[in-house]
Amino acid sequence: MSQLTVALDMMGGDHGPSVTVPAAAQALSLLPELNLALFGPESELSPWLSRFHLQSHPRVRIHFCTQQVGNEHKPAYALRHLVDSSMRKALDTLAEGRAQACVSAGNTGALMAMAVKVLNTVPGVERPALITRLPRAGGGYTLLLDVGANVSCDAHQLVQFALMGEQASRHVLAVTRPRIALLNVGAEANKGNEAVRQASRTLQALGQMNYVGYVEGDDLFSDKADVIVCDGFVGNVALKTSEGVARLLLGLGRRRGLGWKMLTFWLKKRLSHLNPDQYNGASLVGLRASVVKSHGSAGSPAFLNAILQAVAEIEHDLPASIAHRFDTAPQDSHAR
Known part of the structure; x- marks a missing residue:
């Protein structure tokens, strides 16, 4: 496809950039058509980007943020107060159409709340x-x-x-x-x-x-x-x-x-x-765009698999196929 961009929350999970940056670098080497938008605080992200030569990579856009979502943050707090977090900014990029999928290893509850708020569900879906x-x-x-x-x-x-x-x-x-x-x-x-x-x-x-x-x-x-x-x-x-x-x-x-x-x-x-690790990457289906949740404890190979899962969903346009299925579901099926 002509446009293939995945937004990555580089700070999610137990290990942050030490896992997400090597996985991003490997994904770029495996998929010549892939573009990545990377989100995270400059002080923590930049050293790892330099180590893997991603700061000036032609297929990488870097967006520095001032906040990050931790495992201790409740979804309501993250939704209201962490609007400049790497998770929220990655989802915002997806909502703005500058990426087609998002991957995060962060707090599941916060990711769910933010994704529903920013992206909305397809018509007929109550919850992803x-x-x-x-x-x-x-x-x-x-x-x-x-x-x-x-x-x-x-x-x-x-x-x-x-x-x-x-x-x-x-x-x-x-x-x-x-x-x-x-x-x-x-x-x-x-x-x-x-x-x-x-x-x-x-x-x-x-x-x-x-x-x-x-x-x-x-x-x-x-x-x-x-x-x-x-x-x-x-x-x-x-x-x-x-x-x-x-x-x-x-x-x-x-x-x-x-x-x-x-x-x-x-x-x-x-x-x-x-x-x-081979099956890392659970997708939040039912949203208007693809969001993939990686395990918080994932290593680089596992996080890479989550990125590849996001790419597969972009290529098959899974959100659109789900929206079409709900459009054609019988009215009395309780699907609505």
């Missing part, structure tokens, strides 16, 4: 949802949403998440007819809370959607669904638990001795696809 990829047995990916943006959801919102997940699977992962499922405590029709049961009834009534019913937690990495829908509380716990188990398995071989070294080699060969 965080969506992420999970590796699937036999290859491929399953999309899981919401993974933390909305800790409590009603049936209408779960249906909206299903519609957005369907579009993400179709347009970003090229699944022709995505299978949609609800995450539940059992596969039987009478299981789950009222919100999940009502959402299931609504999704069954949507004739154009390939709804396959309930899946349980042990189906997350199976091939039973292409999109799995849940509220943000359940999704975040499921995601973090999965990441913890993956890191446990990948770290078992870090012990001394020949046997452990052999185990390390086997684990890296057989389980490398489970490394959570």
Whole structure:
């Protein structure tokens, strides 16, 4: 595409520029068509920009800010008082049309509040949802949403998440007819809370959607669904638990001795696809532009993957496809 610009909050996360600057430099080297807009305080950002020769890079625009959003800041405070933060300025650039996507590893609540305020949701979407990829047995990916943006959801919102997940699977992962499922405590029709049961009834009534019913937690990495829908509380716990188990398995071989070294080699060969860093980057879908949330603890390779995720969403114009899906959804589907 002729214009490909991603705005980066360089100060988000646990490590700031020591992670975000090397990732930005690598992204530029991998993608010759990519332009970056970088945001952060001059005193902290400039030394790292100099180290990686980005201060005069022809495809980099640098914007120095006087504030940054910390993990301790509540969303309401960040929204009202941190208007010159790297997170807010990156989102402002997106709203002004000078970038097509934004990536931040910062405070999730603040990012959600600012993104909704600055960008607004597409018509018909009540609240954005965080969506992420999970590796699937036999290859491929399953999309899981919401993974933390909305800790409590009603049936209408779960249906909206299903519609957005369907579009993400179709347009970003090229699944022709995505299978949609609800995450539940059992596969039987009478299981789950009222919100999940009502959402299931609504999704069954949507004739154009390939709804396959309930899946349980042990189906997350199976091939039973292409999109799995849940509220943000359940999704975040499921995601973090999965990441913890993956890191446990990948770290078992870090012990001394020949046997452990052999185990390390086997684990890296057989389980490398489970490394959570490969799937870093949860998108806030439902907004008028693409916003990708990186893990706060992400290293440079993981933050790079979040940038690449943002680029993929620009290339497939995911916000526009979601807006079109809501335009064509039946009026009685509770999607509005």
